[in-house]
Amino acid sequence: MVTVKILGKFEISRDGKTLDDRNFRSNQLVRLLIFLVMYRKRSFSAADAAEALWPEGETDNPSGALKNLVYRLRSLLKKLGDDPFIIHERGSYRWNPAVPLETDYELFEQACLRAQKESRQMETKDCIDVCEKALALYGGSVFPAVAAETWMISTATYYHSLYLRLIKDLCGFYDQTQRYAEMEKVCREALAEDSLDEELHYWLIKALMGQHNQDLALQHYEEAKTILRKNLGLRQWDRLDDIYAEIISIQNLRVASFDDIYQDISEDMEPSGAFLCDYVIFRQIYRLEARRVERLGISEHLALLTLETKSVKKKEEALAMLRTGMERMRGVLSSYLRIGDAACRYSDSQYLLMLPACTYEAGAMVCERLLRRFREALPNPAVQVRYELEEVSAKHVKLK
Known part of the structure; x- marks a missing residue:
């Protein structure tokens, strides 16, 4: 079985032997392999494959450049075995269907869809287990060398959306079981990939509040507003405004004296100006x-x-x-x-x-x-x- 990974890193392995981008030493070789793996159920003419790899006409002889690239890729893959991994038939190239193959992104997709379906009929604890197993298969965003390719953009976006939905579903289950430390961890990891998702900020603030870190929750609320305003031009936030009201209400639950209240509402400096x-x-x-x-x-x-x-x-x-x-x-x-x-x-x-x-x-x-x-x-x-x-x-x- 050949295993290909493109989430977070690039690897191709078989029988304990592994090649990664350092072995390939060429992003074009990586792109060609991933292209053939992703679309392995069909054949590509030399013209189609060249168009995918050199969309801007970056080579004067795309057919010759592709032939040379395929030769180099075949030579490299021999380190994994003598099987003909890439075949050429009737003027077209494709991954050899006789060579069994599994990919990390397809395994992740299957696990996410299974979690979405099964969690509708499960207890919360079991829902968490299913979601965590799916999350364990996610290595990160699509490998940067191919993420921006025209034939990859929609696919990369799809897997990113699967990941975000999985995180948000998992946060909902964590909230129901008050597992706020785990919620904080997955939120911070997700925000490292996508800091412009308001709901992720909402769940992180919720996690901080659940751990009685109201000051940190308020601090992150302010940081999230700044990030969203600067990058998206947003000035109103439905989820963030809701969680802000929760922070304030929690802070006001304790029985306080006037001295406590004045201490809370006082400014750090003497008021001056607007x-x-x-x-x-x-x-x-x-x-x-x-x-x-x-x-x-x-x-x-x-x-x-x-x-x-x-x-x-x-x-x-x-x-x-x-x-x-x-x-x-x-x-x-x-x-x-x-x-x-x-x-x-x-x-x-x-x-x-x-x-x-x-x-x-x-x-x-x-x-x-x-x-x-x-x-x-x-x-x-x-x-x-x-x-x-x-x-x-x-x-x-x-x-x-």
């Missing part, structure tokens, strides 16, 4: 202020500051300018807004400001002053700022 917070907190502040405006009939305004780049053709340069501009604007807001004002970053290029007890005219004056301070902090004409003002109103929120 209250800078994340969007989740700002949204709650807006809802509170909308109720206050409705009750007292006073004037408050919401300001939206938007940074834009002008006459910058290169996307990377424009993004770098925006990042610098947003950092400078944060400093301006912290220094020049009033102590009772609130501000938050809404997107990669926008800030929201809450201006209490402020008419439209006064709000416009505040924004103009901020724009002047910003131009002093960043005298770059390519970065422009515009503002919009809207009156805070209960009609913009669903009052319950």
